[in-house]
Amino acid sequence: MDEPLKLPQQCPSSTHEVIVVLEDVHLSIGGKIDTGSRSYELISYHSISKPDEIRDRVQCASVVIATQAFITSDSLGEAPYLKCIITPTAGINHIDVEECRRRGVKVAKCTGSTSLAVPDHALSLYFAARRKTVLLHNDVRTLDEEERNSWKRQGSIATKMQTANGHPPYSIDEEVVGIIGYGCIGKRLSVLCQGLGMEVLVAERKGVTSIERTSKESVIRHPFKDVVKQATVLFICCTSSSDTKFMIDAAELSTMRPETVIVNVSRGNILNTDAVIEALRKALISGVAVDVFDHEPASTTKDSAFLAEDTKHLNLTFSPHVGYFSTKTVVTMEMMVKNHIKSFVAGNFNNFIV
Template identity: 25%
Template sequence: MSYRKPKVLVTRKLPDIIETRMMELFDCALNLDDRAMSKDELIAAAAETDVLVPTVTDRIDRDVIAAAGERLKLIASFGTGVDHIDFPSAKKRGIMVTNTPDVLTEDTADMTMALLLAVPRRLVEGERLVRSGAWTGWSPTGMLGHRIWGKRLGIIGMGRIGTAVARRARGFGVSIHYHNRNRVAPETEEALEATYWSSLDQMIAHMDIISVNCPHTPATFHLLNGRRLALMKPHAYVVNTSRGEVIDEDALVKALTQGRIGGVGLDVFENEPKINPKLLKAENAVLLPHMGSATIEGRVAMGEKVIINIKTFVDGHNPPDRVIETMF
């Protein structure tokens, strides 16, 4: 691979500036019409390329990796999450995996904060009311929601994004609580005035808002299940900008439609792009099309990381964003 341009296949349309640079550096096959590739197409592509650049919606499973033969050496994923890649199979075949961490933290935290405001204050409901023509003017009891000032926010997953959410929420007078695999540094807790809960169940039972910011791994699948949702206060809200699989969506829909929680703000779904019809009908659900990281700046930064990872690998060095087993 050192004496020729590596064959790089990109599964989806990327920003023009990134595709142009890739074409300059690599023997690059692009997906200009941005049509999602089928499993058969991914299998065929894996067998004919040196570097595969999938996105988080491409399932790079055991069958795709098995079809790769000896040629595929790097899966340079365009995205932070790697739960769409069968990492054990890739490792067994000697295929390195990289991702694009750190560049989406602020964008995702912004979107989380937007949902934290939108759901309790019923912003989307109000917007729909105005557009419908049914709004008759201000009244003392019209469109009453809940203030977030003084409320308790429970963050599940106090990594980069969870910490960025906490920083923003502090500015709105929200008290910060968190549950994490490991307790954060004392200086971080002090700066955020954050309270650590070793018991997720106990934290959930005391919170007014739950924000899901942990990655999807086997250990976090349905972490917020029916039993834990039943612990929530009836006026409490759930916001998820992480991965849909972290929440048992069927249990969430039941809790929502039965009035056992106050509302939800979701940017991700368990079976996306399919959405539970009951969620679509729920007035107290703000639903977004997985757009938490959808900024021009973020997408370009992701592409630049992909290029650096590929170039570093091709030059015989260890890519800066290599995924390791302990991330799972």
């Protein structure tokens, strides 16, 4: 549904801010915003994502809140008043930071804003993939002409839960967890997994053989290739960049254990989706669960090869990029966004990327 263009009562100036929220479907900003001595107007849209729609709506803005909307030279247009862009997330792959730098536009992200919810969600995806919950659910709901499902016909479908090498699924205390990306989310995941009795291996950055670490970091990092080879569960929670695109490709998949389940709560392009699907077909790995896709919102193969009709029989578990959503994270994101606005108005850019 097209959302009508909303115009401010007053254009931005040295004494007045116009704050535009492009997607309050993800985060709604309520209550008072501290803009010091400056007045402000808040304009919110439910979901603006197309470049031309973004362009039309940021022309009157001095501050833009963009959760997933792509901020590029094209989607910004002239944007004569724009001075600041804030994302409520920790990821900034949807913002052309260099273009913002060229324009003199400040950029801020909310590091750690989702670190309480995303690890929980990652674990829920792990359990669903390991226990093949989606496939079993579909089997129970699929009836033949005699109104029997496979369970009724066979007496048991427990063997459907077997790993790619034909073994029963691992119990929690048998799992070797590999964590790729040891930021706020990775650290929280490590604590949760260890609390459940899992062995945890934190991966070094891909291609790095040795690196100086501060004495404050007590965790031992293992070579990336070793973690990929040893893990029975691989959690991907690193940031998206040119260095991490297709970090998991055919070469990495070929070295994995057949019991391996991959859980991606980072960004879709960390995985080479075609290679992952081929690995599942060849029984090189046991399952994949993702909360992120190549193009979002995702609904067809144009958005992700995972969504092809001929992948329905594979052990794939999906959620629609909702891992961040919880009571605490919504409150935290709103608070952090408001704090960034306050800092921007005060001229305090210590926590800004640009």
